[in-house]
Amino acid sequence: MKISKKQGVQNTIPTGSMADIIFLLLIFFMVTTIFKMESGLPITLPRAESGGELQRERLITVWADRYNRISINDKLMRVDDIDKVVGAKLEENSNLIVAFKVDRIAKYRLVSDIIEQLKHANAINVTFVSVAEES
Amino acid sequence: MIKKSSKVTSEFSTSSMSDINFLLLIFFLVSTMFAVDRGLPMSLPGESSSTVKLKTEDVLKIRAFSNGAIEAKGKGPIALSEIEPFVRAKLKVNPELVIVIETHPDAEYNIMIDILDELRNADASKISLRTMKSG
Numbered sequence: 001m002k003i004s005k006k007q008g009v010q011n012t013i014p015t016g017s018m019a020d021i022i023f024l025l026l027i028f029f030m031v032t033t034i035f036k037m038e039s040g041l042p043i044t045l046p047r048a049e050s051g052g053e054l055q056r057e058r059l060i061t062v063w064a065d066r067y068n069r070i071s072i073n074d075k076l077m078r079v080d081d082i083d084k085v086v087g088a089k090l091e092e093n094s095n096l097i098v099a100f101k102v103d104r105i106a107k108y109r110l111v112s113d114i115i116e117q118l119k120h121a122n123a124i125n126v127t128f129v130s131v132a133e134e135s
Numbered sequence: 136m137i138k139k140s141s142k143v144t145s146e147f148s149t150s151s152m153s154d155i156n157f158l159l160l161i162f163f164l165v166s167t168m169f170a171v172d173r174g175l176p177m178s179l180p181g182e183s184s185s186t187v188k189l190k191t192e193d194v195l196k197i198r199a200f201s202n203g204a205i206e207a208k209g210k211g212p213i214a215l216s217e218i219e220p221f222v223r224a225k226l227k228v229n230p231e232l233v234i235v236i237e238t239h240p241d242a243e244y245n246i247m248i249d250i251l252d253e254l255r256n257a258d259a260s261k262i263s264l265r266t267m268k269s270g
Contacts, residue, residue, distance in 0.1 A: 015149075015150045015153070016148075016149040016150060016152075017149075018150070018152070018153045019149060019152030019153045019155075019156055022153055022156050022157070023156060026156075026160065046244065046245045046248040046249070047248075048173075048175055048248055048249075048251070048252035049252055049256060050175065050252050050255035050256050051173030051174050051175055051252075052173060052174065052175075052176065053171050053172075053173055054171070054172045054173065054174050056172070059172075097176070099172070099174060100174075102244050103244065104243065104244060104245040104248070105243050105244070105245060106243070106244045107240065107241055107242070107243065107244070108199075108238045108239065108240055108241070108242045108243065108244055108246075108247055108266070109240035109241065109266075110244075111244050111247070112238070112240060112266040115179060115264065118179060119179055119180065119181065122181045123179070124178055124179050124180075124181050125176070125177075125178060125179075126176070126177050126178075126179055127174035127175060127176045127177065128174055128175040128177065128248055128251065129172050129173065129174040130173055130174060130175060130248060130252070131173065132173060
């Protein structure tokens with residue numbers, strides 16, 4: 001008895017669903033990626049023309065708003081505690097730059113007090129974060 | 136009589152969908168810009184650094200008051216836009232000039248940053264921050 005073999009086997013991979021797989025992967029990684037971000041305090045930064053770009057890795061940010069609240073690493077703190085926190089950070093990495101993110105209508109007294117604390121902690125390099133001037 | 140062929144396929148090809156997705160992905164990868172912080176760098180005097188005595192003629196004091204007024208030593212009240220040419224002229228005469236920004240504690244942080252920005256635009260390198268004695 002003769003059995004005829006069917007030779008009609010397809011040797012192509014169906015690529016129609018490839019797009020769905022790529023979309024799924026894309027959406028999966030979009031959803032699962034978490035950026036390490038400090039949320040800080042809601043402030044409006046002052047404007048300045050001459051601001052240079054900052055390297056994010058070297059910064060420790062001190063947030064201060066118009067209601068005299070101070071936040072470092074998303075923790076609210078009193079002025080007197082800044083030197084300890086910043087001092088501990090500086091021990092890990094001595095060439096850190098302290099970035100001031102201060103509301104533009106905050107009182108200078110607050111900034112002055114923070115600067116005094118930083119001097120105690122020997123944090124010499126500071127930078128006043130600003131946004132580019134809109135002409 | 137003409138026979139109409141009814142062999143029109145009712146599917147559209149989805150194999151190029153992945154190309155379109157890749158194109159979109161690459162387009163957004165290239166066109167996305169991450170927000171970069173900009174800042175005005177300053178060096179603070181540390182706890183250990185000794186006080187440097189300066190000659191009076193080497194110091195230019197710019198004072199910012201709580202009502203937003205700015206006053207430069209030897210000129211009296213000065214507008215913000217006048218600071219840059221004024222400091223530039225002073226620096227041409229005396230390149231060793233140290234500029235002291237003396238801010239009133241009740242003044243807005245904004246004013247200090249504006250003055251600092253003007254000084255940086257005037258290529259002043261020796262800048263010192265002071266807080267006005269209130270009262």
